[in-house]
Amino acid sequence: MNSNKSNKFTLISILLVIIAFILFLLSTFLDQYLFQYTMISKVITFTGLILLIISWAIYFMGLKQIKPQTTENVITVIACKNCDYREERPFMEGDYVFKEIGKCKKCSGTSYIYAIYLVPVKK
Amino acid sequence: MMINQLFPSGNDISSILMNLIWLFLFFSILLFFNQKIQIWVYQRNAEKATMKLQFLAEKGKEEALKSIKNFAPENIDIKSQVTSFLDFFTIEPVDKDPFGVLNRLEHILDNRRDRIKLFISQIAPKAGKVEAANVEDIMEAAIALNFIFKIVRHYLLLGKKTKSLMIFIQLDMQLPLIMKIAEAYFKALKTFSSGKPIGDGLGPLVASRLMFGYPKQVIAEDIVCSEVNIENRKVYVIKAEGPGGVVGKPGEAVKRLVELHGGKIARIFMIDAASKLEGETTGEVVEGVGAAIGDPGPEKYKIEEVATKYKIPLDAIICKMDIEEALTTMKKEIAEAADLIVNKIKKAIIERTKEGDIVIVAGIGNTIGIGQ
Ligand SMILES: [Zn+2]
Numbered sequence: 001m002n003s004n005k006s007n008k009f010t011l012i013s014i015l016l017v018i019i020a021f022i023l024f025l026l027s028t029f030l031d032q033y034l035f036q037y038t039m040i041s042k043v044i045t046f047t048g049l050i051l052l053i054i055s056w057a058i059y060f061m062g063l064k065q066i067k068p069q070t071t072e073n074v075i076t077v078i079a080c081k082n083c084d085y086r087e088e089r090p091f092m093e094g095d096y097v098f099k100e101i102g103k104c105k106k107c108s109g110t111s112y113i114y115a116i117y118l119v120p121v122k123k
Numbered sequence: 124m125m126i127n128q129l130f131p132s133g134n135d136i137s138s139i140l141m142n143l144i145w146l147f148l149f150f151s152i153l154l155f156f157n158q159k160i161q162i163w164v165y166q167r168n169a170e171k172a173t174m175k176l177q178f179l180a181e182k183g184k185e186e187a188l189k190s191i192k193n194f195a196p197e198n199i200d201i202k203s204q205v206t207s208f209l210d211f212f213t214i215e216p217v218d219k220d221p222f223g224v225l226n227r228l229e230h231i232l233d234n235r236r237d238r239i240k241l242f243i244s245q246i247a248p249k250a251g252k253v254e255a256a257n258v259e260d261i262m263e264a265a266i267a268l269n270f271i272f273k274i275v276r277h278y279l280l281l282g283k284k285t286k287s288l289m290i291f292i293q294l295d296m297q298l299p300l301i302m303k304i305a306e307a308y309f310k311a312l313k314t315f316s317s318g319k320p321i322g323d324g325l326g327p328l329v330a331s332r333l334m335f336g337y338p339k340q341v342i343a344e345d346i347v348c349s350e351v352n353i354e355n356r357k358v359y360v361i362k363a364e365g366p367g368g369v370v371g372k373p374g375e376a377v378k379r380l381v382e383l384h385g386g387k388i389a390r391i392f393m394i395d396a397a398s399k400l401e402g403e404t405t406g407e408v409v410e411g412v413g414a415a416i417g418d419p420g421p422e423k424y425k426i427e428e429v430a431t432k433y434k435i436p437l438d439a440i441i442c443k444m445d446i447e448e449a450l451t452t453m454k455k456e457i458a459e460a461a462d463l464i465v466n467k468i469k470k471a472i473i474e475r476t477k478e479g480d481i482v483i484v485a486g487i488g489n490t491i492g493i494g495q
Contacts, residue, residue: 010184012461033490059147072452074319074452075455081336091317091319093317093318094318095318095319096318096320096365096492096494097320097328097331097365097366097492097493098331098335098365098366098493098494098495099366099494103178115328115458116319116320116452116453116462116492117320117452117453117455117457117458117460118451118452118453118454119453119455
């Protein structure tokens with residue numbers, strides 16, 4: 001989801017650059033062939049420049065927003081030695097695979113940690 | 124001079140001259156400064172990477188300090204001690220005379236481990252066996268990060284000093300891979316400090332699934348063994364002793380087991396995590412032959428030697444993952460692959476050995492977060 005966001009920012013900034021470029025072309029065209037519109041062509045050039053600066057700013061804002069997500073979704077799976085009871089809960093400090101953790105909730109067998117793994121973070 | 128004389132558009136002599144001067148300027152910039160410009164671009168890349176590596180190394184150190192602080196006595200200055208220990212180095216044995224080089228390498232690696240253990244016992248005396256092993260792994264990762272940063276900085280400064288494009292190009296070409304490794308080590312630090320199992324723990328996980336419910340005993344340095352009965356075959360399952368972050372000496376353990384039975388071992392199975400090629404999927408399980416172990420040499424050598432001596436077939440089962448997945452919290456795909464491998468091994472033992480045979484199954488890897 002991070003890359004999606006940054007893609008959006010890049011797209012917007014590219015679009016702005018293209019618009020600015022078209023504005024520059026337009027102003028050159030006005031200067032070359034229609035001499036009476038010098039004032040308008042200047043305004044158009046100026047607008048183009050501003051658009052360029054904005055696109056640049058947006059691009060960098062997009063870069064700043066992509067910060068690595070450090071939150072991990074780690075799951076501890078608990079199983080029982082006697083029955084087929086399974087339970088999942090978030091990882092807690094001190095957990096390790098095959099650690100015995102008290103009584104089973106279904107029967108009275110010993111329950112232990114069957115697995116600890118990382119699952120992809122959901123949106 | 125007027126400003127529009129610099130950008131001439133007419134046909135008179137002065138504007139042609141001006142055009143020529145511009146042309147000459149461009150050419151001279153391209154011809155004489157082209158290498159300077161290239162150096163500048165490469166140098167900027169290298170500088171950025173070095174800054175990031177420095178950041179990772181500093182953060183790594185902080186993380187190491189944070190995890191040591193809990194076990195350290197109040198009166199010692201851990202910061203300065205850890206900082207100086209980060210430069211700890213190991214000199215590889217001479218290989219111009221290759222005779223016995225692996226024995227010498229093993230000796231030096233033992234030395235290294237002992238020194239790190241000693242350092243940790245001094246700096247974190249309150250840590251138990253498991254915590255000490257995890258702190259050891261954290262220190263190893265911090266040392267690796269520090270080393271990578273220093274090497275890259277060395278080449279950056281060397282390139283700046285000599286103004287050599289070659290140095291910059293070589294550095295720049297290797298940077299993407301170097302950064303990948305550095306980031307993997309950095310993420311590994313965090314995983315180690317919380318004691319979660321890592322991808323490399325696949326081998327020990329499979330082994331502990333097999334030895335579940337059987338008595339265990341220590342048979343070599345940091346290695347536990349269980350005698351398991353699978354369809355009337357006597358199966359010795361070995362793994363590193365968890366849940367602390369150790370790898371142990373599986374080669375030594377296999378050698379001892381084989382010698383103990385006078386070489387009457389029908390088959391040796393080895394399970395390990397292996398680095399995948401780009402495009403392969405994580406958690407893919409592949410079978411092959413040979414000693415599946417990624418140590419610097421000594422342990423692999425022992426297994427190959429003893430297997431060759433007694434003509435014991437060596438089967439390897441590996442699970443694919445990349446370096447970052449191997450060093451960070453075990454992914455679900457890998458945990459599921461472990462269950463798959465357990466079934467594969469049971470099937471392979473039934474298919475490839477007879478009843479009454481003795482088989483060794485070795486789960487290779489770092490057993491952090493995985494008990495038995
Ligand atoms: Zn139960």
